[in-house]
Amino acid sequence: MNTPRVAVVIVLLCSALEVSAVSVSLAATVSQTSTPPAPPAAPVPSNFNRPPTTPVVPPVVNVQPPTTENASSVVKQVPAVRTYPPLHTDDPGAKPTVSGPTPPKPPNPPTPSGTAPPPPPGSTPTANNVTVQYGDPLPGLTNAQRNLFLDGKDGFMKVQTVEGGLGPIFNRDSCVACHSAGGVGGGSVVNTTRFWSKEPGQFDPLAPGAGLLLHDRAIAPEAQAFLPRSASIITQRNSTPLFGLGLIEAISEFTIVSNARKYPNDQIHGRIGYVRDIVTGGIMSGRFGWKAQHGSLIAFSADAYRNEMGITNKFFPTENAPNGNLELLAKYDKVLDPEDQATPGHLAEFESVANFMRFLAPPTPGPAPLGGLALFTSVGCAQCHTPMLSGGSSPVAALSSKPVWLYSDLLLHDMGSLGDGISQGAANGNEFRTPPLWGASQSAPYLHDGRAPTIDAAIRAHEGEGRIVRDRYLKLNAAQQKLLSDFVLSL
Ligand code: HEC
Ligand code: HEC
Secondary structure, three states: OOOHHHHHHHHHHHHHHOOOHHHHHHHHHOOOOOOOOOOOOOOOOOOOOOOOOOOOOOOOOOOOOOOOOOOOOOOOEOOOOOOOOEOOOOOOOOOOOOOOOOOOOOOOOOOOOOOOOOOOOOOOOOOOOOOOOOOOEOOOOOHHHHHHHHHHHHHHHOOOOOOOOOOOEEOOOOOOOOOOOOOOOOOOOOEEEEEEOOOOOOOOOOOOOOOOEOOOEEOOHHHOOOOOOOOOEEEEEEOOOOOOHHHHHOEOHHHHHHHHOOOOOOOOOOEOOEEEOOOOOOEEEOOEOOOOOEOOHHHHHHHHHHHHHOOOOOOOOOOOOHHHOHHHHHHHOOEOOOOOOOEOOEOOHHHHHHHHHHOEOOOOOOOOOOOHHHHHHHHOHHHOOOOOEEEOOOOOHHHOOOEEOOOOOOOEEEOHHHOOOOOEOOEOOOEEEOOOOOOHHHOOOEOOOOOEOOHHHHHHOOOHHHHHHHHHHHOOOHHHHHHHHHHHHOO
């Protein structure tokens, strides 16, 4: 699927049109929302070159549900059609209250006293200088968009039931169960387990029921999945925070490609992990997940619904069978697939939840310690953890042409012995997407498997393409090393 030449041609085409991921998927989900014209581009520091922007071309949405997976011949009951809040086509005013508890914001990490330059642009203050908290919607949304955010937040926090499609095998019964640190939508200490075999041909990733993700819960003890004996590679994946993902989705392909062409030093050579988006059918750069396995939020949401909660949808219409056992599946899967469906005037829940993630504000930076960015750059961290990528045009003004201070190039890097042996998306067993560092104060533990309790430990674990920079870090004195950690914790 990843014939490089084809991918490059398509992506160059996309980049020529400046069709960003968000404009494609937004057209699929919130096209009925009134979309104000994009504001003038936000100021960009002079040391970052903004690629030329061209007018947005209306995206062509080519929704092609996958045909490879067929529902098993299980006789099922009538679907439990979900009722979900209607799409707001007008602008009736924001909901007065946010349902569900909002976890308190933990204190900011300590920073050296007397050093408080203003946070980077594009992150915190709203027009009237109200500080945005973790879990808040992006500043500048229209009321209709805010309502889509709040509807999606309800879905994100909803505890799923068996009658609603949960299971038969699953990992948790809500998105928020694994995404809550710092605020609704954060990461968590919850890890999921992935497995594979060192022997080729042991597992067929396309076979129904086979999977690389272990499901550690089931709706009945008999249906409980277990690690197959042939699983010789067993690794953990730490839950990632979702703050600001709409801004990351809005970064244009053009920007990612141009940034990937920067001249490398220190034997660093990141590459774009091209994936086929399950929603549009198009080839795009993977941006989400440890392996950059998805390029759009709608695709990740659909994937998470089926694979973390066992709730099928039009993009993932087939249930995971417990250990591939279709009889057990038939016995316990009683809701007709796809379980999460749109109804007239109502989005499917996975679509609504994609809107919640899209409209979630970026992390709130703390005061950056003086000299932190300079050290971060001179040591070489910024080569992969690119401080800022420019957002492309978006039909949503609050997401359009913003500088995105994510501290990632969104590229895959070979991290040598840090690799987990699992190929996923375009990434091979040694490769990971550079994780964005914004919001790092809320996202411990670190690294793909959560092995690093501190920033220092995460840096020391860098290998492969990160080795030369890591060695430079090791030569810093203790005060400089602390400054670097404090800087990362302030992002
Ligand atoms: C059992 C815990 C668990 C549940 C439940 C869960 N997630 Fe996640 N989530 C994870 C883990 C672990 C990752 C990292 C996965 C990876 O890349 O391998 C992740 C990553 C993500 C990402 C990628 C973020 C990024 O940029 O890396 C998105 C988006 C996401 N989850 C959305 C959701 C949504 C939506 C739901 C509910 C439908 C959900 N998750 C439910 C554990 C969970
Ligand atoms: C070659 C590219 C590269 C360089 C250079 C690099 N990193 Fe990373 N960094 C990565 C990748 C890829 C990961 C993810 C590795 C994993 O999860 O196993 C990562 C992970 C991290 C994490 C953990 C983030 C999280 O959310 O878990 C931190 C913190 C971090 N890097 C900081 C730094 C600092 C500070 C420097 C400079 C001393 C640096 N990195 C240099 C590519 C790089």
